Amino acid sequence: MANLEKICKKIRLAILKASYETQACHISSALSCVEILVSLYWKVLKRGDIFIFGKASGASALYCVLAERGIIKKSKVNEYLKKYPLASTEVKGVVHSVGSIGHALPVAVGMALGNRKRNVYVLLGDADVQEGTFYESLLFARQHKLFNLHIIVDRNRLQACDYTENILGIKEASAHLDGIFPFAVVETVKGAGVDFMENDYTWHYKNLDKLLYENAILQVIK
Helix, strand or coil, X not given: CCCHHHHHHHHHXXXXXXXXXXXXXXXXXXXXXXXXXXXXXXXXXXCCCEEEECCHXXXXXXXXXXXXCCCCCHHHHHHHHHHCCCCCCCCCCCCCCCCCCCCHHHHHHHHHHHCCCCCEEEEEEHHHHHCHHHHHHHHHHHHCCCCCEEEEEEECCECCCCEHHHHCCCCCHHHHCXXXXXXXXXXXXXXXXXXXXXXXXXXXXXXXXXXXXXXXHHHHHC
């Protein structure tokens, strides 16, 4: 059985390397969802399942996971991250291009409705839960009893400009579910594994310089 802890560390190192070399931001968003992605790709997803990555800004995490799984070439990660800093269907293994938040769940709902025999998984950031389309999609999914829809929220409590609770809290989301389909809110840390990024929303847009990159690498490998 794969050692998921070692894989997570490997993915974190790959995210930092790719982000530094391409000077891509959104690093902290990528670091918060590493364990979720590794669990999905190494333990959960089966042939025929659909996975939609709704955390647009965490694209480097998705690309590094796809590379580690052999779905894309590791040598292409930097190229993709530079060209497609948000998850794009131009990259093999990406089902839906994302950009503006709130749109991944409606797409997942449509795919779940279109074929009830397949499982559809969608990973959202907690800021996605603030969007009207999120609630409309939940109501639709409940109405049509989409048991094959699996919703995962990366609850790192931060978004681009502040804590989510200071902008619009998400505590009421589960009230719309009534146990109809799998729904998980996973408590994570934005910037997880790198102390100067953790729980600091300003790292949503910052890039690493050489010293910070070396510092971050040392923290992850220790």
